[in-house]
Amino acid sequence: MSSSTGSLDHAGFTFTPPPFITSFTELLSGSGAGDAERSPRGFNRGGRAGAPKFKSAQPPSLPISSPFSCFSVPAGLSPAELLDSPVLLNYSHILASPTTGAIPAQRCDWQASADLNTFQQDELGLSGFSFHAVKSNATVNAQANYLPLFKEQQEQQQEEVVQVSNKSSSSSGNNKQVEDGYNWRKYGQKQVKGSENPRSYYKCTYNNCSMKKKVERSLADGRITQIVYKGAHDHPKPLSTRRNSSGCAAVVAEDHTNGSEHSGPTPENSSVTFGDDEADKPETKRR
DNA sequence: GGGCTTTGACCCAGA
């Protein structure tokens, strides 16, 4: 892949919460932490360690640092609050939705985003909370015309990768850890090869919704290390989810959920890398 | 009683 000059494949967005934040979801929902992993017992076969692929190491297409932004939030202040705060009002949508990759026009102004960092820090004197938005070179290069480009991307991309470094989301009871306003049902878990972290597979429980997501979480602390959304929701985000009552579902503000459109589940996590790769890849593998 | 999680087995694509 590309990685270097690449193809506009990924827009990386990396959220690096401080150590004290165990779950972004928690932050958003304000709910307590749940048990990290209910039963970390055996996983499937294929658990032997192998050559690290892209799990242990960040894929080249997922830049760690970038011109993108990085802003801080004062300790004690949840991102959600921040997002809703007047300060961030105009930027609160900068986060592209992991599921739909929705990115409002404002989000295209990465420069602005960058300023935001400073802005917040300067204006609010925030600190302790780092939000690193990372984007792929391609994306970065596209800064200028990011808007149109991104729109196109969104219409095509079906797989979004949420890189959560140092991060979060404890499973609150139901492992619905990653609450994005949708209801997910776990249908499998596997120990992937190049990583010691188990990967969980979730499907959107909505009627014929084909949206799926893979969640990788650290065995050590149960924190989510990566989330990959695949497919698109073909239904509006449920106003209130049964168990997601944590409040996260609140993100229901705008949802168009037409996979190809944008909408978005909220990146509870925040680091979002829009992978398109599988965009054209027909979800093969079925049985 | 229904829905969800867990977990071993199976399927299949790619190397």
Place this chain on the structure above:
DNA sequence: CTCTGGGTCAAAGCC
């Protein structure tokens, strides 16, 4: 062609 490993299925148990 064989092997490896990711993704999915489905039964069982739990909440």
